[in-house]
Amino acid sequence: MLKFAKPTIYISSVLVASYLSADATNAQIRNLENRVSALEQRKTSTGVINPSGRPEVKNGADLFITADLLIWQAHEDGLAYVTKGNSDTLYKSKTEELNFKWDPGCRVGIGWNTPHDGWDTLLTWTYYHTKASSTTTRDEDTLYPLFESPYYNSFLTTDPYSAHGKWRLNLNLIDFELGREFFVSKWLTLRPFIGGRSAWIYQHMNANYNGYEYLPPTTTKGLGIDPITINYRYRDRNAFWGVGVRPGLGSQWGLGNGFSFYGNTAVSLLYGFFQEKQHQYCDFSSGDTVNHIKNNHSTRTSSVIVESQVGLRWETMSTNDRIHFSISAGWENFVFFGQNQFNRFVGATEETQALFFANQGDLTIQGYTLSLRLDF
Template sequence: MFGKFLAISCLLLVGSLLADDESGAIAAQKEVECCKRECNPSCATKGPCKKAECCLQNQSCKEKKPCKKKTCCRKEGSCCSPASQPSLPLCKDVTPSARGCTCKDGWVAFADFLWWQAGEEQGIRYAFNNSSEILDHGSIVTLDTSSDPGVRLGVGYNLNHDQWDLVGYWTYYHNSSTDSLSVPTNDVNLGLIPIFLNAVPFNVGFIKTVWKLNYNAFNVDLGRAFYVSNALALRPYISSETVWIHRWFAADAKSQNPGLPLLAIDTPGKYRTRIKYWGTGPRLGMNTKWYFGGTKFHFLSNLAFSLLYGKGKSHAMTSQAVNGIPDQTGVDLSEECWAVVPHMQLMLALGWEKCFCNDQFFTNFFVGWELNEFWHLASIMLPSGFSAAATSSGESIYMQGLTARIQCEF
């Protein structure tokens, strides 16, 4: 009897030990299942994970961190990895979206501050500085342009269709530069020869010039940002571009200095020109982002080309007095033409970005250098060989300098 009791007790003890082992195995299996899942649930379906801990997106539970009590829940269907912590998401996309922080649709808004310098590629030439008794022995004088502020404002929408985005933006920039040059009154053999006057070249003592540029552009971009590695994102886009570029140039040659040769202008001469161009056309571009080791900082670039077809108008006039008699020689010319103008845009910058409210809000800052170059625009019409014939050839203009942006997506 005692032997039977002892045998039954041993069987119960062994069964209890086996049951404990099985319970431990089930608990371990649940923990493994918690760590293997995607870790992107809604707050109501955290499963077997502990309540005081949350899994980071696309990471194992070994890297979990305490949940914040007031942290808002990620919406169902979100599958993008945060751009501030770039990693390929668990989506099945061939090129996973690199949009801001979330795959949901929403608004995009940004504002740029521009501090640019503008000018013409070959320089704005207005005088010849005669430095000896021999004519045409000296240097060409060009106008040094200044830097002025501008602005770029944009608004767009992140689309549901394959995570594309549609953005429209307006750019405004105005530059006004002045320059002047004079020669000493006691230098008998020195003088300035204005190249914008068409009479026999005369020396003058003082020339003042003003150059202005007014630039307006409107763009509409359609693009898609996607990851090609854990630290590199691309955004190719197609765009339409319309630009208005207006330029003014004025120069005034003042009365001669007493020490200059007798063959000189003794009353002022002046030159005025106005050049307008508007054009529209297609544009292709590529944005790139290189992230620094999973941080919120990145290096970014933008390269775009467009072909603009539009109309240019030029008007130039000179008025010159000789020997005290005003308006003895002068030119009044106008020109209109249709032309294709290539436009290149290049930008290099350093940026920082951050996601808020469990990736429901995104902000981005960057500061960099930007270059805009327009080729074969109508140039300033100047007298050719100091004669009444004027020349007007294609000229490249540029705008380059600082660009700083703040951008929000919500």
């Protein structure tokens, strides 16, 4: 009996295990089928899989307006204007950069919550103006100008007494977005969007190198004739205009009681053109002016802009849900690739004086943003 009992127990165990395994597999299949069925029912009843997460007001015009206060600071590579060092060597020298300021700007927009699938549209205009400057004197050192043409600098027999650099920026952005905000969980919404951007970026760079002395070969200080003082001037204007696509993604991470974190990012690919106009000349103490360089340079190209935002938001409904209001405070960052197109002439001889290089760096803008939004 015992020798027949062991195989029977073994076969029974295998059958039970197979049954339990099959039952577990069937349960997983039923669970998946139930989830798919529930998802299909939800889609059938609501018309959408991911419900809209945008603010909804009652009996309104489905419009909203936005207003942002911008406190930003800009930086740009390649704007060093002078190097200060020992007259015999650049050992322990220092290259002087501009001092970039914090300045205010603004952004305003108007949007429409469309009746189609929870989509929304938004049109915004951003304006920002800023400047930077710096002044350096020679003291006991030597100043090496960085914006002067080396060819024309070779005719000056001394170094300048002082150097001054000044840069200005005017930025205008017009953006259009078509997006949809939807829930992916109870406290998280995403808003992918597509759209377009038009950008106008105007830059001016001035550099003054003052106090060169030039003594004509037919005169001497011993005769009581003063040397001529020369101030070298560099003036450059760099303008960019472009238009192109701008896709991006916004997110809102709910905390409760109307508070949430938000994070947005976007990339713009613009096609446009740069136009650069440069003028280099000398002012003499005699009142004369001698022009050295007047150069125009235009080129068509593509330009990339990357941007991001992070911050804290609070929002509420009022007037029996007829008005939605939100206020946000955060940090914003832009990178405008290849925006420094100020030409640098580098040739030091008559044969090479027309040699130049451009595309010296990127323009970055970053700072604080205070935003208001009203839906009605």
